[in-house]
Amino acid sequence: MYPHILAHGALGIFDEIIFLGVGVVFLVMIGISWIKSRNVPPEFDETNAPVETASPETSAPDRFKLD
């Protein structure tokens, strides 16, 4: 008997196809995010002053370069 991972297997074989599909999509995303983060350097505002604010309605900064 085909081993179902899900409790019901209401969609039959499609349960497993969807399940494996989700896994494959995430594995691809893992690979893409690794390659992108490896090859594309992040863009930082290296100046600490003057302080930028996140939006006009907040007085709080959203960037502070830690030393």
Place this chain on the structure above:
Amino acid sequence: MPFCLNPFTANSRAVTLWRAAAVVLGLMLVLISEPAQAHGYIVRSIPEDRATLERAPVRLQYWFSEDLEPEFSSITVRDQAGGVVAEGGVSPDDRSLMEARLPTNLTDGAYINELRVAFASDGHVIVESRVFFVGEPSSDVAGLAASDQAVALEVVWRAVVYASLVLLLGTTALYNLVLLPAWGSKTYPAGHLPPRVMSRLNWIMTIALVAAFGGNLLALLQQTMVFFGADASRVLSDGLWQVVRIGTRFGDTWNIRMLLLALAAALHGAGLYLRGSQPETVRAFWAANAWVMALCMGTLSLSSHAAGSLLLPWVALVSDWLHTLAVGFWVGGLTALALVLPAALRPYSGDQRRQALLAALNRFSPIAGAGLVVVVATGIYSASNWFDTPADFGSRYSGALALKLLLVGLLALVGAAHFMALRPQRYVRFEAVIRRVRRFVPTLQLEVVLGLLVLAAAAYLSATPVPQRQFDAPAPPSATQVVGEYTISNTATPGGLGVNTYDTVITRNGEPVDGLPVALRLVNPAHDWRGVWHSAENLGDGLYVAAGADINRAGHWLTLVTIGQGDEAVRAVFEWDISVDAGVIDSIAPGWLNVAALAGVLLAVGYAAFPLGRRFYHKLDLSPSSLTVAFASIAVTVAIVIAAGMIIQQSNGQYEAAISPPPQVVNSVLPDTASLERGQAALVAHCGDWRQGADWDELIRRLPRLRDEELLTYTQEGWRSLATCDPSLTEIQRWDVVNYVRSMELF
């Protein structure tokens, strides 16, 4: 007005935090120290609990809302004296069905069915007993409600695994979405954060990974102990854990989770190993690990209440996954932030310290807000799955949910206060609230404690059984006939659409008769449809069993039971009225509340994904030509999909009508032994005895493809060399002839 932050690095603060965490852990254990119960439950039982039957049933059948583990599930039937009268287990054809065959010589009295049920999705084992009476009911005998064998060990591993996975996801998400953009600098090639911050993050990841591995190993040990009823030393010395790991669904989910954790550990280890030689890879490993942990959180959903939902199980599963992801981003991120802040802010004081803190909080605030919205929306959808009647609101599950909602509400209030404190100009009227929380750090600690309490409440909720829906179903159709020397009883269980078991008990002079050739066929006269002949298996005690999915629509059905072969054959015909609600419920249609809750989930996900969508939107080419092509493509695609759907639907209808059109004339005569005898006599006397005709064999060969109304036409008009029957034959006599000719199909 300058902020006056207490030194977060002070030992007193750390001690307070850990004390609070210890209190939370204690509360967690107290809260969930009640026995956890399984997610599954009985959706149909034959006979019903405490049913009083005139005579003993042939078999006991219990359908559950989820699949069971065959190796660890059993049923034992005892009489009032405690003697075992029958044993059974999970049906090889249906893993959600547990059945036991009963001997036919059961005397009047009370019978106790002991069920040991191991659910596949969560590995929970319950033991309960049910009672039925043959003859007179007795008030002295009662069954036992389901009890759970979960031990404190289960509570511990569930809490550890849940908390560690939430922290792992929260830490990786915090690094990528908050700390890097808020504090990142190219000065530090290994992770773009100062070494003290990266070191703290690495420690959090390492400890959480160790906790997750440890919790999972504990899970396998505890689950094996429950399945085998063995102690830890025997589980380890005999290698029983391997059986559970390889041979159960709990083991499947466990393997997947361990595999993903091993991948996360490998990525984390690689980042640590390469931080000196290839520092640019550190950020890449952290980015990849965020996706690994998001996938790993899905394994929690695979063993959640959602996995056992009868209502749109896939939607419930995805909703639960979104729920755990949102909790990970919100509570896990918050906890990780609270643990990182002391190291990150150590060199700063005064206004610089405030700005560094606010930079992180300002980045985290929208993530927490989106997480809260998704948690609430998916929580409402999940609740709508389980609350069916007003009585459900008084259940223990309802109480556990209320506790969790209360804590989530408190957490949301603190979060809202922080949100306003970050925007004092906009929320001037809440100045009093803002003044209380503007130091942020103490109330962040409070938020973390509340977050841990929410996790504890979530663990409690996941260990609480959901309200069980009641499904009213008619008793399975059953009847007894005397044909010749035989008394024939036939039962179709559960007696609804789909797979049924056909039990035929044959006795002669009160004694069971074994060794007979018994064949059985289902007929739907209104559609002139016949199933295949099932050869029934003789299981002893006069019981002959067959099974099939012949009943495919509601309405009037016949079961033809033929005993013996050739001229000695006898035929019994049983009539049933099959209703749609007679089958075993394996799914529930969504109501308006479920649809509304699902719409809420979609809106919440849309709200959470809005910033991403906006960024994507700004990257789009919005020139008129591009928009025209895009809209035209979408319109054409939608039109093609709709047209294809309509064509497929129409084709299916035409195909159905072509292969099984409703007959013009319905055979109104039951094809029982008497009808067959009459038909044979009429065929000989009024039809020139077709059996002597040259085309008789060809007619018999074609019978599987011929409908009754066609055979009726042959009696009126003849067929090839087979003569027309006497015009004086009545319609009933003609149907008798048809029935007799049809009976030749088997013999």
